[in-house]
Amino acid sequence: MSMKICGRVVKYGEDVNTDVIIPSKYLAFTNPHDLAKHAMEGLDDSFIEKVHDRKIVVAARNFGCGSSREQAPVALKYAGVEAVVADSFARIFYRNAVNIGLPVLECPGAAETVADGDEVEVDMGEGLVRDLSNGKVLHGNKTPGFLLKIMEKGLVQYIKEGRS
Amino acid sequence: MWARGRLTRMNITEKILAQASGVGNASPGDIVEARIDKVMANDITAPLAIEAFHQMGGTRVWDSKRVVLILDHLVPANDENAAELHRICREFALKEGLDNFYDVGRGGVCHQVMMENHVKPAEVIVGGDSHTCTYGAVGAFSTGIGSTEVGSVMLTGRLWFKVPRAVKVVINGKLKPPVAAKDLILYIIGQFGADGATYMTVEFNGPAVKAMGIHERMTLCNMVVEMGAKNGVVEPDDQTAAYLEKKGLSPYRFIHGDPDAVYEKTVEYDASTLEPVVAVPYRVDNVKPVRDVGEVPVDQVHIGSCTNGRLEDLRIAAKILEGRKVKKGVRALVIPASVDVYSQALEEGIIETFLKAEALVCNPACGPCYGGHLGLLTAGETCVATVNRNFVGRMGSRKARVFIASPATAAASAVTGKLTDPRILEAQT
Numbered sequence: 001m002s003m004k005i006c007g008r009v010v011k012y013g014e015d016v017n018t019d020v021i022i023p024s025k026y027l028a029f030t031n032p033h034d035l036a037k038h039a040m041e042g043l044d045d046s047f048i049e050k051v052h053d054r055k056i057v058v059a060a061r062n063f064g065c066g067s068s069r070e071q072a073p074v075a076l077k078y079a080g081v082e083a084v085v086a087d088s089f090a091r092i093f094y095r096n097a098v099n100i101g102l103p104v105l106e107c108p109g110a111a112e113t114v115a116d117g118d119e120v121e122v123d124m125g126e127g128l129v130r131d132l133s134n135g136k137v138l139h140g141n142k143t144p145g146f147l148l149k150i151m152e153k154g155l156v157q158y159i160k161e162g163r164s
Numbered sequence: 165m166w167a168r169g170r171l172t173r174m175n176i177t178e179k180i181l182a183q184a185s186g187v188g189n190a191s192p193g194d195i196v197e198a199r200i201d202k203v204m205a206n207d208i209t210a211p212l213a214i215e216a217f218h219q220m221g222g223t224r225v226w227d228s229k230r231v232v233l234i235l236d237h238l239v240p241a242n243d244e245n246a247a248e249l250h251r252i253c254r255e256f257a258l259k260e261g262l263d264n265f266y267d268v269g270r271g272g273v274c275h276q277v278m279m280e281n282h283v284k285p286a287e288v289i290v291g292g293d294s295h296t297c298t299y300g301a302v303g304a305f306s307t308g309i310g311s312t313e314v315g316s317v318m319l320t321g322r323l324w325f326k327v328p329r330a331v332k333v334v335i336n337g338k339l340k341p342p343v344a345a346k347d348l349i350l351y352i353i354g355q356f357g358a359d360g361a362t363y364m365t366v367e368f369n370g371p372a373v374k375a376m377g378i379h380e381r382m383t384l385c386n387m388v389v390e391m392g393a394k395n396g397v398v399e400p401d402d403q404t405a406a407y408l409e410k411k412g413l414s415p416y417r418f419i420h421g422d423p424d425a426v427y428e429k430t431v432e433y434d435a436s437t438l439e440p441v442v443a444v445p446y447r448v449d450n451v452k453p454v455r456d457v458g459e460v461p462v463d464q465v466h467i468g469s470c471t472n473g474r475l476e477d478l479r480i481a482a483k484i485l486e487g488r489k490v491k492k493g494v495r496a497l498v499i500p501a502s503v504d505v506y507s508q509a510l511e512e513g514i515i516e517t518f519l520k521a522e523a524l525v526c527n528p529a530c531g532p533c534y535g536g537h538l539g540l541l542t543a544g545e546t547c548v549a550t551v552n553r554n555f556v557g558r559m560g561s562r563k564a565r566v567f568i569a570s571p572a573t574a575a576a577s578a579v580t581g582k583l584t585d586p587r588i589l590e591a592q593t
Contacts (some may be wrong), residue, residue, distance in 0.1 A: 015358050015447070019555040024536035027208050028238065028245035030215075042557040062359035065392065066553060068294040070212055070310035091363050091394055092294055096310035155312045156219045159319075 003124040003148055005083045005103060007055035011116035014060035016043065018072040018093060021064070027071055035071050036078035048079060055082040056120055060111035062086075064093020073097040073104075083122050085110045085129055085140070098147060101154035105129070107140025114138075124148060175330050175425035176397055177365040180305040183419065184288040192329040192428070201287035203317040204232040206274045207239070208534075209292030209310075211252040216315030225260045226321035232264040232282060233257050234274040238537050239529040241268075246537075272502030272528030275299070275470040279382060280411055280504055285400045286419040290317060294389045295470050295552065301381035302407065303400030303418060308389060328365040328394045332427040335372035337436030342480070342572035342586040345380035346472055346550065347441050348372075349387045350568065352433065354441070354451025362392030367427070372435035373398055378407040379474045386471045387552050390448040440585050443568035445554045453585075454573055460583035464547040465496040465574050466559075468526075469533040472550035472571050473501030475508050481575035482514040484589060485521040491581030496523035497539045499531045523578065535559045541566075548577040 020042030022035055029035050040047035057076065063086035064072060073096050076084065083103040087110055097104040103124050110129055114120060118133035127142040143151070150158045174182060178190045185196035205213050210233050217225075225231045233253050238246035250268070257265035264282065271277040274291070275298040283289060285303035290296065292314040299306035309323070317323050333352060339345070353360075366388045373381065385396030398404075400418045408416050442457060444450045467473070467481045478500060490496040498518045500506035506528055509515050518525050532539030533551040540560030541547055547559055547566050554566040569577070572586035579589060 017553075017555045019535075019553065019558050023557050024534055027536060028243065028249060030211060030245075030248070042555075042562060062362065062392065065358055066294065066555060068209065068292060068296075068308040068310055070209070070312060088359065088362065090359070090392055092308050092310060092389075095313065099310055099312040155316060156216050159220045159316060 003103060003152060005056065005122045005124070007082060007120070008053065009056050009058045009114055009116060009118045009120055010047070010050045010054045011111070011114065012043070012057065012059040015062045015065055016059050017066035018064055018069050019066055021072040022069065022075040027069060032074050032078040035075040039075040039079035051080040055080060056122065057081050057084045058110050058114045059084070059086040061088045063089050065090035068092045070096045070100060073100050073102045077102040085122055087111050098151050099155040101151060103151045105140050105143070107138050109138055110140070124151065173422050173424055173426055175367060175427065176303060176399055176419055176421035177305055177330065177367070177395060178327060179419050179421060180286055180288060181325060181327055190327045192327050194327045195324055196327060197322055197324045198288050200230070200290055200317050200321050200323055202230050202232060202282055202289045203291065203314055204234065204274060204278055204289065204296065205292035205311070205314045206237055207235040207246070207249050207253055208237045209314060211249050212311035213292055213314035213318065214252060214256045216312045217318050220315060220319055222315070222319040225262070225318045228261045229263045230321070231260070231262055231318050232278065233262060234266040234271050234277050235268055236272060236274045237530045237534050239268050239527065242537050270503065272500070272505065273470045273473060273530055275386065276473065276501035276505065280502060284408070284413055284416040285404060286417050290314070290323060295386050297389050297393065297395050298382050298386040298470060300385040300395050300397030301378055302404050303397065305395055305397070307395045326363070328363055329428045330365045330367060331361055332367050332369060332430040334370035334430060334432040335368065335435050336370050336432060337372055337434040338375065339372055339435045339438065342570070342590065343438050343440055344480070344570045344572060345376060345383040346570035347438055348435060349384045350441050350443055350451045351438055353387060353391050353449050356391040356449070358390065358447060358449045359392045361388065364393050366393045366396045368396065368398045370432070374401065377403060377476065379476045383471055390552060440570060440573050440587065442573065442583065443554055445565040445567065446556045448552070448554060448568065454583060455585045457583055460546060460567065462494055462548050462577050462582055463545040464539065464541060465494065465578040466499070466532045466539060466547055466549035466551065467571050467574050468497070468499030468501060468531055469551045470501060471552045473499055473505065475505050477550065477571040478505070478509050478514050481571045482517040484572060484575035484579065484586060485523065486517050488521055488579050490522045490578045494578055494581045496578040497526055497532060498523050499526045500528050502528050532559050548574050548583055550574050
């Protein structure tokens, strides 16, 4: 299967932790739309505005470090983010994103090559990032088929279908 | 290549994962599906896990003795949302007949409760909390996972892992009190960087580690996630056995790594040369000797958390606060990590020492460390805390600052009202 996502980029630096992606005080919310209203609040007050017309987050090393809160990828997803590309991810965030159905691609060099606001195409299966604004192509880590399936639907749906 | 595949060359983490997965050998990069011994979740992560469990079609947990739910992040409930999270956990525990549900007043900080009552060496334990990596202190494999996976483990009792690459951290020499395990792990994180061990297992060894009690090994393993690691682990030994006997956790078995186990790298440090350090905001890897940080006036001190809320930590703080007072204008919050810790501290007179020093003793819970409940900071305030994170906004305002320190440094800072190297106070007594 293939999964391609196109869109403009919101760009961040290294070590974006889950506390700034969704601050602790909002974790008592159980509705994902309530979480989404506060996505990235610890880092960028204008994030919600930006994701109106920009759907791809690009960041440097160690995106999602810190707490295991699954509410972090959930907040990004429901705020409208369709994919996160980073030089590297923190382990728990990566797994959480896959499990809740937020496509994530590890692509070393992405932060250096892709600029804030660029138009990019991300091919999850092939691990490719095409920066349509500067014509550069980056080769990240390929995503195996089973992981693409989980990313597409989320683990809940994946297990449900496997059990039925 | 074949030598790598021999049964006799696995480190402790590889061996535990191999045995739990029913495979002869586990090497870095292998994907294994392991049988889970215990799964834990708290009041912030369990409700989402329970929702996922139901959505996956779950009607019965795979083993009601092996699912542990612990309320600790928002204890007691500070608002209606928190009360609702607790209700969801309570109802699920009752319906599923969970043997181990720690309600308000019955447990404390989840990792402390796990280590006092449930964790055994050689087990594979996953938890909906990043600091689940603490349990490597007794030679278990443990790591943090997200809520949806907690839900799937509650349903199936299994989970897949990529066998981590390994780094061995050998600590030579001897820690010189008041320099503590907390100073050591902060120093190591400063050396590695916040992503210096991403996806890896960090195995602690060497004379200084062997000399440590389990409470100190817990502090080491607890913070490996702050450098991105999957798990931290210490080989079990006589101290481990003594701890397990004392906690009534028999029977148990040890798994040891092979003497010729393979590590991607080995680094060595000398504990004798360490001094009290802090992680300067807003990064856990921004580690400096306390005496090099300069004058930092303090508004709040917090002694507690899964990193440093144990009896031994409270003893150290009490020794410094004995016969002294928390500086006027400063508030000091002491939070025993569990009901057991609280009750022993009470028995030893430690709680009285804190009260006389005018520190506030709060109920066992995550408290300000989690930043969602009590002891929060307003803009411009500074806290010296024995916690594990100092990110922007972690303890309230985005404009507040948290310096991560040892219990001795935190207690000394409470007395002087500024960030203080505890050796200075010791010299005065």
